[in-house]
Amino acid sequence: MAGPTTARRGEKKSRPGPPSAGAPTGRRLRWARVRFRAPGRRGLIIITVLAVLLGGFGAWALYASDWFRVARVEATGTDVLTPREVVAAADAPMDTPLISVNTDAMARRVTSRLPRVKSVDVERSWPDTIGLKVTERTPELVMREDGKFVEVDIEGVRFATVATAPQGVPLLELAVSDFPGPRRFGNDRLRRAGAEAARDLSAAVHRDVRTVRVRSYDSITLELTGGRRVAWGSSEQGAEKAKVLTALLKAARDARHFDVSVPSAPAASRS
Template identity: 70%
Template sequence: MAGPTTARRGATTSRSGPPAPPGARRFRLPRPRLRLRRPGRRGVIIIAVLAALLGGFGAWALYGSDWLRLESVRAAGTQVLTPREVVAAAAAPLHTPLASVDTDAIEHRLLARLPRIKRVEVTRSWPHTLGLEVTERTPELLLQTNGKFEEVDGEGVRFATVARAPKGVPLLTLTVSDPAGSRRFGTGRLLRAAVAVARDLPPAVRPDVRSVRVRSYDAISLELAGGRTVLWGSSEQGAEKAKVLAALLKAARDARHFDISVPSAPAVSGS
C-alpha cells in the first residue's frame, strides 16, 4: 500500500508526465514579457515636427489658401422678404476665409437692418457657402397712420409699414378716453393687451374680425363682419372667452351683439 509520500509523488507525476530520472533538474521557461519602448529624444523631436507641420498646414488651408473661402451666400425661409434682400442686408465679406467670417456680426446686422426678421441662424456650409435661415415676424394687428398700415406682431413689436393692408389681419383702433388710465397702463401695455386678444381669437372667427378697439385696459371690443360686435373686456381669460364666443356664434346666429367680458355669464342681444 502506497504511503502519503508515494501518493503525493504519483499525483505530481500524473500532472507533469513521466517521472524524471534520478538527479535530473527541472527547468522552467521564462514567461515572455511585453515591454513598450519609449521613443527616444530623436523620436520625440520627429513627432513634434510632424505635429507642427500638420498644424501649420491646417491653419494655412483655413486662412491662407483659396480652398475654403466664402464664395456664395444663400438665404432661406423668407415669406415677404426676398432672398436677395436678405443677402444684401447681411453684407457678408466675400472672398475671405470662411472660418474667419463673424456669424454673430452678420446676425446682428440682419436684425437691425430688417426688422421683419424675428430670428436668423447663420451657418457655414463648407467649403465655400454661408447659409442664412430666416424666420419672419407675422402681423397680428394693423395700425393705420397717414394712409399706411403699420404691422404689429404677436409680441407687440411694430416691425414694418406697408401701403396695403395684408388680407385677414384686423385693424387696431386705440380710443383711450381716460388720460389717467392711459398714463397708468401706457400705450405699450394696451397694445400688448390687444395683441393678446387677437392671438386668442378662435380660428373659425378670425377671418370675420374686422377690427379690435381698445377704449381701456378692461374695455376691448371686436367688430365682426356684418356689423356684429363683441365686448371682450380685458385680455385675461382669453382662451375661455374664445371658446364661449365660438359657441355663441353658432347658437345665436341672428344676434348682433355679444358680451363675453365675463365668460361664465355671457350675453347676446339684437336680431
C-alpha cells in the same frame, strides 16, 4: 521477456499540455513589453514636431489659404422678402476667411435693416458658403396711418408699411387718450394685448373680426361682421374666452352684443 514488455506497456506517455490561463507564454510577454514601451526622447521630439507642423498647416489653411474663403451667401425661409434683399442686408465680407466671419454682427445687420425679419440664423457652410435662415414676422393686426397700413405682429411690433391691408387681417384701433393705460403699459404693450386677443380666436370667428379696438389694457372690444360687438376685457384667459365666444355665437345667433370679459359668466343681448 515478459517483465520488461509489461513494464513498457504500463508506462504512461507524457505530452506537454497547453499553458494555463495565468501563465503567459514568451510571445505574450514580448508583446506586452512592446505594447507598453514608452516612446523615448527622440520619439517625443518627432511627435512634437509633427504636431506643430500639422497645427501650423491647419492655421494657414483656415486663415491664409484660398481654400476656405467666403464665395457665396445664400438666404432661405423668406416669404414676403426676397433672398436678394436678405443677402444685401447681411453685407457679408466676401473673399475673407470663412472662420473669421462675425456671424452675430451679420445677424444684427439683417434684423436692423429689415424690420420684417424676426430672427435670422447665420451659419458657416464649409468650404466657402454662409447660410442665412430667416424667420419673418407675420401680421396679426394692421393700423391705418396716413392712408396706408402698418403691419403689427403678435408681439405688438410695428414692422412694415403697406399700401393695402393683407386679406383677413383685422384693423387695430387704439383709443386710449382718456385712460391711464399708455402711462402704465405704453402703446407697445397695448398693441400686443390687441394682437393676443385676435390670435386666441378660433379660425371661424377670426374670419368675422373686422376691428380690434383697445381703450385700455382691461378694455378690448372686437367688432364683427353684421354689426356684432364683443366685450373682450383684458387679453388674459384668451383661450378660454375664445371657446366661450364660439359657443355663444352659435347659441345666440340673433344677438348683437356679447360679453366674455368674465368667461365663467358670459352674456349676450340683442341691443
